[in-house]
Amino acid sequence: MVKRRVFWEFYVISVAITAFILFMGIYMGIFLSKGKIEELQTELRNLKLNQEDLIFELSFLTLDKNVSCNFIGQALERVSYEAGKLGERVEAYEISEKIKHPDFYNLKKDYMITLIRYWLYVEELKKSCNKSDLVSVLYFYSNKNCFDCNSQGMILTYLKKKYPQNLMVFALDYDIELNTIEILKRVYGLERVPSLVINGKKYEGLLTLEKLSQILCSEYKLC
């Protein structure tokens, strides 16, 4: 017969070690989150720098249309690719990070504003340079309660790969609190996600690959 005891020392040591391991995890999470935000900020700064550049380029349009139109067209294509990549990373951050860095939402707003500004330049360029084969798409998505957004995003990515030079997609978060987004929503009368605005024309609900291809083909001669 033995008299039993509880091995308290083991439980206490384990609490300490567990706390340390959890602390390491949380510290690493915060460290990573900060690193990611810094990277996003750097990329956003680059994007904005390119934007400044474009503003000047646009002011040269009056000098020699042929040269600058070509040049700006190429610049826009490159920039739209960069903007798209940054957008993906902003999304990745928002979905994966459980505790968001306090700067994140401002950064996202800043990114959206930059994106909308690009869209305005594209519209201007189309008019000034008579580029009828350049199609700009405003894509309104939401991270909350939007089952079709995944599919719409996939369809747009697919088409963007197919027409890299002629299709410019600007993905905007429907839910973000930003006056510019509110105005766009009112101007085009948008009430739900996903919604697309193609060259100023509104399409609400999921636009399937067939329909979208058809629109791009027949109305904008993209194929």
Place this chain on the structure above:
Amino acid sequence: MQLIDVVYLIVYSVIIYCSVLWFTVFFKNKEKMFYDPKPKRFPSITFLVPAYNEEKNIEKCLKSILNLNYPKEKLKIIVIDDGSTDNTGKIVEKFKGVKLIKQQKQGKARALNNGLKHVKTELVACMDADSFPEKDFLMKMIGYMEKRGVASVTPAIKVFKPKTLMQKIQWVEYLWSIFLRKLFSFFDCQYVTPGPGSIYKTSVLKKLGGFDEDNLVEDTEIALRLFKNDYKIENSINAYVYTKTPASFKALFNQRLRWYRGYIQNVFKYYKMILNPKYGNLGFFVLPINFVWMFILGFLFFSQIFTLVWNGIQYLISWYHIKFAIMQPEITFDIFMIDFYTYFFVLFLFMSIFVLWLSVVFSGEKFSLRKKFSFFLSYLFLYPFLISIFWLSSIIYEIVGAKKKW
């Protein structure tokens, strides 16, 4: 941070805490893992071998007992034929010196008790007929019986010649159990004295009234009863017994349903031990945490399945929308691929592999990736799912109150 993340964090904390606790027990005792006390004397011992239709195994079982490295005059065998309809009885009769008791089919616990009545030796060993002890089996174990308060010693059980996938997974699982059982013995909280090869003090067993005949798992019940009556249970990591294990998923499922339902029933039977410091680490920690583990298994199982199915469906639907066109994904390592959860994933993966390695090494096997890679891989990735299914089914059966089935 959403509620689900808080739940995940709590679950991870519990998993880490339990792992850390067992690692602490291991590092404190790692010098003593292989140590078995040298016996000063050789007490007489009777092997009880309950058998029901075991004509394929009984001969090998009896031969390995008779071959044990132990004074022959101290060794007795009683086979209890539990109403076999095959040649089990005839095979046993060929062995001289092996006592055969016949009974109508009444179950294993009844067979053991019937055998126990005829036991006159100081010690008694239970040996399932489909199990075969190694030569030094007894020598490694009996030294513990000289320690104060010890009423039972458990062996190290290995899977005999694994062939099917299920047996390969069990092969690894049993090695893990060998390692864990030793840690449990250091932590004084073993709650099973397994059917293949546990030895007991005859006097204690008789005093406590033998095995519970109305129990799904008489080997868990007797261990808990010994524990409750302040007896100690020791373990030898060197005393190998090889046992045959279920080959198919269905057979394994039935076995585990019996084990785990039996466990649940016995915990209810001995609920007074729970959280009672008088019953040491078993009452204070192991029994309560096992309940928590049931919830954790259930939560992880369903949340993983849900995430998998939900993401899978979403991906399939969006893929369908681009006509299943293959898009080259741009795979480059990116800081955005890792997050808080990656830390835990990597931590758990390394911890599992480390425990696996320890289990293999301390079970006297070789950690041979070349030969056993498929074993380890299926264990790491299939076993968590299997064990969840078994436990959850057991709980559901227990709640619904389905008929007890042996």
